[in-house]
Amino acid sequence: MGDHVIVGGVCWDESAADIRMGADPTTSTSQKAWGYELNHGSFAQFTVAAEYQCHRKPDRLTWEEAGCFLAGGSTSYRQLLGWHPHTVQPGDPVLIWGGAGGLGSMAIQITRCFGGRPIAVVSDDAKTDYCLRLGAEGVINRREFDHWGRMPDPADLDAYRAWLGGVRSFGRKIWDVLGDRRSPKIVLEHPGRDTLPTSVYVCDNGGMVVTCAGTSGYNGDLDLRFLWMFQKRLQGSHAANVRQTAAVIDLVAAGRLDPCLSEAYPFADIAEAHQRVYENRHLHGNAAVLVNAPEPGLKSL
Numbered sequence: 001m002g003d004h005v006i007v008g009g010v011c012w013d014e015s016a017a018d019i020r021m022g023a024d025p026t027t028s029t030s031q032k033a034w035g036y037e038l039n040h041g042s043f044a045q046f047t048v049a050a051e052y053q054c055h056r057k058p059d060r061l062t063w064e065e066a067g068c069f070l071a072g073g074s075t076s077y078r079q080l081l082g083w084h085p086h087t088v089q090p091g092d093p094v095l096i097w098g099g100a101g102g103l104g105s106m107a108i109q110i111t112r113c114f115g116g117r118p119i120a121v122v123s124d125d126a127k128t129d130y131c132l133r134l135g136a137e138g139v140i141n142r143r144e145f146d147h148w149g150r151m152p153d154p155a156d157l158d159a160y161r162a163w164l165g166g167v168r169s170f171g172r173k174i175w176d177v178l179g180d181r182r183s184p185k186i187v188l189e190h191p192g193r194d195t196l197p198t199s200v201y202v203c204d205n206g207g208m209v210v211t212c213a214g215t216s217g218y219n220g221d222l223d224l225r226f227l228w229m230f231q232k233r234l235q236g237s238h239a240a241n242v243r244q245t246a247a248v249i250d251l252v253a254a255g256r257l258d259p260c261l262s263e264a265y266p267f268a269d270i271a272e273a274h275q276r277v278y279e280n281r282h283l284h285g286n287a288a289v290l291v292n293a294p295e296p297g298l299k300s301l
């Protein structure tokens with residue numbers, strides 16, 4: 001009672017039959033995204049949340065820092081560490097789309113924290129330094145390539161050959177930035193339609209493409225030959241369970257992960273804040289909106 005808390009963004013029915021039988025609650029048929037599929041009022045002065053959603057706010061964080069990182073941090077933590085045996089291991093190259101974004105900025109740091117070698121992808125050289133400072137071993141500007149979007153029909157030999165040329169040159173770029181002919185053991189996916197065919201191709205033999213979104217489109221193509229011949233795994237991942245959520249908050253509390261707050265908007269600008277994210281115009285990292293806090297920089301009431 002009285003604790004300052006951060007609220008995890010996913011709920012479930014703790015007495016659901018599948019959870020009682022031992023399922024990870026985030027895979028339960030009762031699972032819902034809080035504030036989206038359930039409207040108990042995120043961005044509100046008062047709200048309703050279940051006890052298991054509430055995690056102690058680290059004292060050292062401001063309200064806006066505490067409010068900004070959990071969605072991307074906990075989701076990328078589960079993507080990178082939740083899918084045994086495809087968890088980040090020391091020395092593993094990990095390809096991270098949108099390296100300067102919400103998921104990406106946390107994923108770069110989590111990969112480093114567990115000894116992996118993060119390679120970040122961005123669309124603007126102005127984001128390169130930011131990713132390097134977070135721990136990326138190399139950064140690739142996706143604008144140097146033009147094979148994005150849906151994969152052509154493999155029966156259309158000319159179009160397919162041109163597409164494969166683009167994908168292979170992107171793969172060689174990964175080797176260049178690593179200084180090593182090694183392919184990513186894990187590919188952290190979320191753009192979806194534009195990048196999934198490339199993600200499946202460049203992923204290492206026996207590696208995993210793990211996706212939590214389809215920002216550019218929900219129709220993700222893949223050439224199945226690359227999946228089965230090289231025994232790769234395509235894994236869906238959504239949100240995070242209580243243990244994974246607590247783990248990422250602990251890492252932020254210990255100062256091992258930066259919450260990557262880039263902008264804190266006053267409540268009156270909430271529509272503009274969402275529009276900037278929607279149009280990919282926000283600078284980098286995570287944005288926050290002040291709801292009750294009268295000004296940025298406050299850590300308690």
Ligand SMILES: NC(=O)c1ccc[n+]([C@@H]2O[C@H](COP(=O)([O-])OP(=O)(O)OC[C@H]3O[C@@H](n4cnc5c(N)ncnc54)[C@H](OP(=O)(O)O)[C@@H]3O)[C@@H](O)[C@H]2O)c1
Pocket residue numbers: 071072075097098099100101102103104121122123124127142190191194195212213214215216237238239240277280285
């Ligand atoms: N399932 C879940 O639990 C869960 C949780 C959190 C987020 N998400 C979803 O994950 C997605 C990313 O979230 P976020 O917080 O990281 O958003 P974000 O801060 O907007 O970052 C996304 C990044 O993706 C990159 N991007 C955009 N369009 C792209 C394209 N066509 N091809 C390649 N890269 C592209 C952009 O980087 P560049 O332009 O620099 O490449 C952008 O910075 C969203 O759709 C979000 O809803 C899902």
